Amino acid sequence: MKLVTAVIKPHRLDEVRAALETFGVSGMTVTEASGYGRQKGHTEVYRGAEYEVDLVPKVRVEIVVDDADVDDIVDVVVKSAHTGKIGDGKVWVVPVETVVRVRTGEHGPEAL
Amino acid sequence: MKLVTAVIKPHRLDEVRAALETFGVSGMTVTEASGYGRQKGHTEVYRGAEYEVDLVPKVRVEIVVDDADVDDIVDVVVKSAHTGKIGDGKVWVVPVETVVRVRTGEHGPEAL
Amino acid sequence: MKLVTAVIKPHRLDEVRAALETFGVSGMTVTEASGYGRQKGHTEVYRGAEYEVDLVPKVRVEIVVDDADVDDIVDVVVKSAHTGKIGDGKVWVVPVETVVRVRTGEHGPEAL
Ligand SMILES: Nc1ncnc2c1ncn2[C@@H]1O[C@H](COP(=O)(O)OP(=O)(O)OP(=O)(O)O)[C@@H](O)[C@H]1O
Ligand SMILES: Nc1ncnc2c1ncn2[C@@H]1O[C@H](COP(=O)(O)OP(=O)(O)OP(=O)(O)O)[C@@H](O)[C@H]1O
Ligand SMILES: Nc1ncnc2c1ncn2[C@@H]1O[C@H](COP(=O)(O)OP(=O)(O)OP(=O)(O)O)[C@@H](O)[C@H]1O
Ligand SMILES: [Mg+2]
Ligand SMILES: [Mg+2]
Ligand SMILES: [Mg+2]
Numbered sequence: 001m002k003l004v005t006a007v008i009k010p011h012r013l014d015e016v017r018a019a020l021e022t023f024g025v026s027g028m029t030v031t032e033a034s035g036y037g038r039q040k041g042h043t044e045v046y047r048g049a050e051y052e053v054d055l056v057p058k059v060r061v062e063i064v065v066d067d068a069d070v071d072d073i074v075d076v077v078v079k080s081a082h083t084g085k086i087g088d089g090k091v092w093v094v095p096v097e098t099v100v101r102v103r104t105g106e107h108g109p110e111a112l
Numbered sequence: 113m114k115l116v117t118a119v120i121k122p123h124r125l126d127e128v129r130a131a132l133e134t135f136g137v138s139g140m141t142v143t144e145a146s147g148y149g150r151q152k153g154h155t156e157v158y159r160g161a162e163y164e165v166d167l168v169p170k171v172r173v174e175i176v177v178d179d180a181d182v183d184d185i186v187d188v189v190v191k192s193a194h195t196g197k198i199g200d201g202k203v204w205v206v207p208v209e210t211v212v213r214v215r216t217g218e219h220g221p222e223a224l
Numbered sequence: 225m226k227l228v229t230a231v232i233k234p235h236r237l238d239e240v241r242a243a244l245e246t247f248g249v250s251g252m253t254v255t256e257a258s259g260y261g262r263q264k265g266h267t268e269v270y271r272g273a274e275y276e277v278d279l280v281p282k283v284r285v286e287i288v289v290d291d292a293d294v295d296d297i298v299d300v301v302v303k304s305a306h307t308g309k310i311g312d313g314k315v316w317v318v319p320v321e322t323v324v325r326v327r328t329g330e331h332g333p334e335a336l
Contacts, residue, residue, distance in 0.1 A: 001204075001265060003204060003206060006326075007253050008326065013222065025121055026149065026246075027148055027149040027202065028147055028148065028149060029119050029145050029146075029147040029170065029202075030145060030146050030167055031143055031144070031145045031172065031174060031255055032144075032255070032256075033253050033254060033264050034253075034254050035251060035252055035253040035254055036251055036252065037250065037251040038250050044228045049325075055254055058253065060253060060255065064202065064204050066125075070322075072319070074322065074324060077326075078326050078329060081326050082326055082327065083327075085327070086327065087246065087327075088325075088326035088327035089115060089326040089327075090251065090253075090288065090323065090324070090325060090326065090335070091322075091323070091324040091326065092225075092227060092288050092320050092322065092323045093320065093321045093322040094206055094227060094318055094319065094320055094321065095206065095207060095319060095321060096204050096205065096206055097114070097205045097206065097207060098182075098186065098203075098204065098205040099202065099203070099204045099205075100158050100186060100190050100202070100203040100204075101200075101202060102118075102120065102189075102190050102193050102194055102198035102200035102201040102202065102203065103195075103196060103197070103198065103201075105190060111202070114314075115316060115318060127282075138261065138262050139259060139260055139261040139262060139314065140259055140260065141231050141257050141258075141259040141282065141284060141314075142257060142258050142259055142279055143256070143257045143284065144256075174261045176314065176316050187232070197233055207318065207319060208316050208317065208318055208320055209317045209318065209319060210294075210298065210315075210316065210317040211314065211315070211316045211317075212298060212302050212314070212315040212316075213312075213314060214230075214232065214302050214306055214312035214313040214314065214315065215306065215307075215308060215309070215310065215311075215312035215313075217302060223314070
């Protein structure tokens, strides 16, 4: 299994979530975050306000997925988060050794 | 070393934390999050309110642990987070290559 | 590539961020968090208030970096986050298998 983490523009969350549900993703975890990418000195616009020095608000999405699905899911996230403007976000994938579903105690892919 | 991440019901945090301390866990990091699991279209109850479409509030707990302890710690988290109702949460384990304690500069398991 | 996660004192964030930019880090993600380390029963001071039982506010910083830079970047974070007092923080490193830049679709190190 893999953990896909995506840091995206907050106003793309509904789009990303809908695309993931359509794909059949079984769950996701969302955290509020902020950050910057390559345009450190440049401005980025968020809700009409320009952010120059400060960190720009972002949403951090985590999805634990089966190995077989990881490439497709990264693709779904990238396409649904995309606006074409700077600050669109970053997605990274990390290996997962164990997953447990708390209610049932199931381990492994069937815990997803 | 391993990173254990648990996304649990907020009202179970004190229970989980107490169980981890009893086990002897040396530290943990807590973040507010929200999410959904398999019951996307179903309702889940949080503080008396039903959540149908929206993301349900959760707490995200991270614990960096020694390899020797990881199975026990996952078990402690799963048992202490468990209520038996849907939405109880998910736990996943990721490999950790390096840990550093900032104050002392110690690396590796002794940094925990 | 690697994911460096640092849980630090909130008032050190500007220092850490400046040090990372000076080093040439291309981006970072920041989340508000709280936690405890080894001094569970002891007090830790945050903004003049003593925290004894409760979780102490921290900032969680994530940086996806190239393999060649990871040791230097961990060092930069540890040095810039350091105050010498308890609660200075923890840094851990996790392997990353894929990174994608959402705007361009670039994969791998050039996506950073
Ligand atoms: N190396 C990184 N490590 C961790 N998080 C990052 C990194 N780079 C970017 N991020 C996160 O992703 C968010 C969006 O980054 P962003 O899309 O601006 O990347 P970019 O490489 O500058 O691409 P673009 O040129 O399209 O703006 C940032 O606000 C930050 O939260
Ligand atoms: N695949 C996943 N990836 C990332 N986070 C997840 C995933 N599945 C669930 N979560 C997180 O865990 C929380 C709790 O999930 P939940 O316990 O509802 O899982 P479930 O598989 O639906 O189990 P149950 O049938 O017991 O409800 C979610 O709100 C979400 O934050
Ligand atoms: N094992 C751990 N797993 C996850 N997070 C941790 C762990 N230990 C500490 N942390 C996080 O790092 C923060 C700072 O920890 P802290 O610096 O107090 O560690 P420590 O080992 O007690 O070192 P010190 O003796 O210098 O206080 C904690 O508030 C918590 O958020
Ligand atoms: Mg950018
Ligand atoms: Mg569920
Ligand atoms: Mg401490």
